[in-house]
Amino acid sequence: MTWEKRAVLPLRICLVVLFGVLLVFQTLSLPGQFRYQAEQHPEDADARWVLTGIAVFLVLCVQVVVVATWKLLSLVSADRIFTPDALRWVDVILGAIGAAWLVVLAMFLWVGFHADDPGAPMLLLLVLVSGTVLGLLMVVMRALLRQATTLRTDMDAVI
Structure with missing residues (x-):
């Protein structure tokens, strides 16, 4: 195993x-x-x-x-x-991360324009940057999965 x-x-x-x-x-x-x-x-x-x-x-x-x-x-x-089904589920993850990122961005902008101290905007900025890193990492992982899926399909065709 x-x-x-x-x-x-x-x-x-x-x-x-x-x-x-x-x-x-x-x-x-x-x-x-x-x-x-x-x-x-x-x-x-x-x-x-x-x-x-x-x-x-x-x-x-x-x-x-x-x-x-x-x-x-x-x-x-x-x-x-290494099938198209996996790519669909990775797309679901990317969609959820993107939707959450947009909401956090809106919160960051609203709080940033209305805050009287930097604590909340800085915390939201940390969450926003972390979400950006996570989203971009998932984009890279999706590209790797797509390449591996293509290679696997090609190998299955040869065998």
Whole structure:
């Protein structure tokens, strides 16, 4: 058994745990946190629903990445990773990262123009740059997967 195949089960366990934690955050923790902030600071209560919606959407983007990663692991287990199906799931991951990146960019711009201290804009800039790196890395990984898929298809045709 190869190391790649040995890593599939622990990674799946981690993905299930991660998805569960994200679900708790999405349904309980984040809405509760914004409700509490609205109660403590009634002057900012109008932002509660916007912030809850943004937070839930960003968590949803991470959940989409988790599900797509699960599907890619299924292709690895079936030795079908070098197929067009894998490229579609990588495209799903890229779409989720892109959607989250756009939302974080909008938050960065809004906070940047309205902030009175640099803390929040700098934190959002860190998230934005990290998301950019992750997205570009996935673009490179997709290109590598596409090349490997083409080579595998060519080899299967020869054999």
